Amino acid sequence: MEVLYLEHLEIKGFRNYRQGSVSLGPGVSIIVGRNGAGKTSLLEAAQYSICGKSFRTSRDAEMVREGSGFLRVSAAIETGGVKRSRLVSLQPGQPATVDQGGGPRWEQAGSVLCFSPDDLQLVKGAPAERRRFVDEAVSRRRPAYQKLAGDYQKVLSQRNRFLQRARAGIVRLADISPWDRQLMSLAFQIHDEREEYCRTLSPAFAEAYDRISGGSGSAEAVYRSQLQAHAGEEDREAAAVRELEQQWGGDLERGATSIGTHRDDIEFRVGGKNMRVFGSQGEQRSTVLALLLAEAVTESPGGERPLLLLDDVLSELDPDRRGRLLGALGNGFRSQVIITAADYNLIPVGGCEAAVVLEIGQDGLIRAAEAGDV
Incomplete structure (x- = not known):
């Protein structure tokens, strides 16, 4: 290695x-x-x-x-x-x-992992902090993922601009369908990568947390996504597009997209407790350190x-x-x-x-x- x-x-x-x-x-x-x-x-x-x-x-x-x-x-x-x-x-x-x-x-870029006191926001902060952690980790293993994530953000921005133009009466809301299909196609690719990473990370995270805390806290990284509701459906993308269509009215009012992987979160749990909500300062710090150690030992394709x-x-x-x-x-x-x-x-x-x-x-x-x- x-x-x-x-x-x-x-x-x-x-x-x-x-x-x-x-x-x-x-x-x-x-x-x-x-x-x-x-x-x-x-x-x-x-x-x-x-x-x-x-x-x-x-x-x-x-x-x-x-x-x-x-x-x-x-x-x-x-x-x-x-x-x-x-x-x-x-x-x-x-x-x-x-x-x-x-x-x-x-x-x-992936050859160095850093911890600073500000990194507690990975546990305490907004979901975007946890998505960024996972996305950077996936990109280190699969460089093509960075382009996938960028393509998703581009389509998401285009859809949001379309909603804002539709709200202003410049375009018809019914013409938003092509963006819906593109968005969900990219979203499920991101969903699968994030889900697989969390599944791979969890055992190493649990071991690292136990070594730092001295206990058996059954730590795990739990991926939460709106798209998981369609995981078992035969045509999950079509099902997600239909759900997105049902949200057209609300999306139009807000000028923003309500469904997609930009709404994902990752729960870091120890003994069944969500560390963001119920973790003490010491537990949250141990969680961040355990995640860093787990990421270091979770082998990338090149080892x-x-x-x-x-x-x-x-x-x-x-x-x-x-x-x-x-x-x-x-x-x-x-x-x-x-x-x-x-x-x-x-x-x-x-x-x-x-x-x-x-x-x-x-x-x-x-x-x-x-x-x-x-």
């Missing part, structure tokens, strides 16, 4: 870093530093070097250090036994450039194991869960993991036996932690 390993990272002009570098081990690395020291920026630079994107912003210019005028991120990577180098350079107002030392272009970046993951977990999380990550997990922490006290006694602990000092330099610190 192919494992992504980030061996070395050098950054210049990135966020609060004038310059910095770090060498990492293939297992778990814990980076300790005070708030504002640049721990999150280091994880962001790692993701940017590999994927060309940031988990913090969609505006690349925000990553350029104030007064610097440029940023450079250089990474030494090993994947599938092949050593690679990537130098990503950016100047505000210009597209990023990538130099891979003359080797074939390599960029894997790739991604790099995991876990930002400030220990601060909101009780000591027992911290220990179990580090135990799960260090016990044959296989993926490389980089964790940030604001304090050595957050690292449980014995929890770092399989981990390399690094510290960001007052001078911004990253060095191995002293033996007495941990």
